[in-house]
Amino acid sequence: xxxxxxxxxxxxxxxxPLIMFPYLRETLDNVLLKAGYPPLMLAPINxxxxxxxxxxxxxxxxxxxxxxxx
Numbered sequence: 658x659x660x661x662x663x664x665x666x667x668x669x670x671x672x673x674p675l676i677m678f679p680y681l682r683e684t685l686d687n688v689l690l691k692a693g694y695p696p697l698m699l700a701p702i703n704x705x706x707x708x709x710x711x712x713x714x715x716x717x718x719x720x721x722x723x724x725x726x727x
Contacts, residue, residue, distance in 0.1 A: 671708040674702075675704045678701075678702060678704070685699065686698065
């Protein structure tokens with residue numbers, strides 16, 4: 658309700674993972690240390706770039722589909 662529909666996909670696929678990922682990394686590291694395993698540091702992920710790339714690919718595919726129809 659409180660989020661515009663045209664931005665919901667971006668929020669769910671870019672902003673939310675960007676916020677949650679550092680906490681996931683820390684939790685995973687803590688669990689592994691408590692279990693006696695060596696620490697594992699996951700590399701940072703650029704969710705915004707991944708989202709934009711995925712969106713560009715989808716738009717290109719849709720454009721190609723539309724050109725085939727005409």
